Amino acid sequence: MTAPTLGYIATRPDDDPIVVAGTDFSKVGILSTSADADADVFPLNTPIRFSSTDPAYLSKIGTGYLADALQLLNAQLKGLAADVIVVRVAEGASSDPTTKLSQTLANCVGSAGSNTGLYAFLTAAEVVKAVPRLIIVPGYTAQQPDGTGVANPVMAAIGPVLDTLRAFMPYDVAPGSADAAIAGRETMSSMRMMPVGVAVRAYKTVSNVTTLTTMPASPIVAGLFVRQDNNLGGKPFDTICNQPVYGIADVSRPIAFSLIDGSTEGQTMLASDVSIIVSGQSANVDAIADGGFVFLGWETCDISENWRQAHQVRGQDYIDVEEQKITRKYLGKRITPRVVESWLKSLDFAMLDHVKADPPDILGYKIVFSKDLNSANQVELGMLHIQSYIQQAPIFLVAQNDVRKYRPALDALVATVIANTGNLTATV
Structure with a gap:
């Protein structure tokens, strides 16, 4: 186009400062099993994206760990919904329980070459136009098949996936005891992982029959992150520590906790970077709350002090x-x-x-x-x-109060008495 000899020229300079929209870090990736899910809606090893409360998908998800995860996730959102990306994997085919578990764990890990298992999340941006920034694998991270001190195969494999996606992972460690939970945490080292050392009990309805069922707690933690992100307009800068937990009837085992006694089991687990859920106690002023259930946790598995707080990561x-x-x-x-x-x-x-x-x-x-x-x-x-x-901003963890006598109050007391009664002199 030739510039006019007499006229008007408009240009659009492209070297001015720019503004970009923020990225949603609340999308949740859930990988687990559900043998009775609708295979047409949830084909194996395929990212499927939907709203976590959409009945069209919930009615097809089956009754396995995926259904439990969505139930607990939704319970934390106060009527809102999460943007979820579900990857369903197959259970092992063996009739031997140990072999079946090993096969299932292998299916969860999957293959980088064929984009199966965990690696299916790496295709989510292309397949469903979204990237999961919170990832959970409920039901398959707490096992240590070869014994204490050996990392769970899913957790051993997922680190590079989390780094590539810039994702964060709440994960379940053995919930049976503090020692077992801490042993599971000690097998991992990553600023993108937060271990949870207790399971929960929640009511589950299948074929119009409701039962109290033990479920992994990692979906609760993911839900708390989504809830807190929503309070900040979708930004992931807030902590989830000391937040109420909804939708559960009990924890899998009681964990003793006191605000003033560092030797309690709950305090010991927190000191070892293992998050917990504890019950409130109205009769105990040293409890974390008067009632209900409360999540306590903030630590990642990072060995450095720089990135130990999950909200900062x-x-x-x-x-x-x-x-x-x-x-x-x-x-x-x-x-x-x-x-x-x-x-x-x-x-x-x-x-x-x-x-x-x-x-x-x-x-x-x-x-x-x-x-x-x-x-x-x-x-x-x-x-x-x-x-x-x-x-x-760091998290507020400990309040120390140095209590001393305030003697000026006694001088004030004497001054008040004198002002009110006069400087009396006793006469005999």
Whole structure:
């Protein structure tokens, strides 16, 4: 098109600071078994996306672990629904229980080459146009087939999948005792995993018969994350510790807990990074609540102190994706002062929005672009280097109160008496 000699020219500069929409980190991936599910609706090893309360899917999910997971997940959402991506895998075919379990665990792990089992989640973005950022495998993470000290095969395999998806995984460890739960936790090391050391008891209805059934607790934890994310407009910056648990009748075993006694079983499990669900006790002022059931947990399985709090890991993943989405708008452009300044300002504006949110997503930040990080040789190769310093809010864990006598109150008492009665002198 030729520019006019006399007229008007409009342009659309593309080097101004940009804004990108946030990413939903509340989509839940659920992988497990359900032998009586409708195979047409839930084919094996295929991501199926739907609203967690959609009766068209719930009526076809069967009665296995998948149905239990959706029941407990939905119970935490206060009438809302979660965006779920379900992958159904087959149970083992052997008549021997031990062999059958081994086969089922192998089906859960699946194959990277054929995108089965866990690896089916890696195809979700293409198949169902969504990425699960919370993943659970209810029913198949607590077993240690070769004994204590050996990692569960599903947990041993899922780490790279979580890293690729920037996903977080609440997972069940052996619920029978504190020692067994802690032993299961000790087999893992990842900032993307949160072990849960107790199962729950919930009412389940099959063919119009209702029974009290023991179920894995990991779907509850996923539901709590979704619930808290929703309270922040879909952003994953809040903690789920000390949140009420709904939809259960009991825990699989009572866990003693006291706010003031660190030697109780619950405190010991928390100290070992194992999350728990405890019951409230109206007659016990040292309990966590007066009644109901409460989730207690915040620790990941990371060996570093930097990423031990689950909400901080998920929050930083959100920021990483946000900064990646901003940066990809600039890739391929010529490196000019205007382009680099626009990129840096776009990152700065995004972080500023997080600080100014109510409540704030992060406490503060600093983005550094320095000469030391960007030599002429690096810039010539098209490489720009920044450093982001981001401080997220830590969780409030312990309140210490140093109680001392306040003697000025006694002086005030004497002064009040004198003011009210006068400076009396006894006369004999």
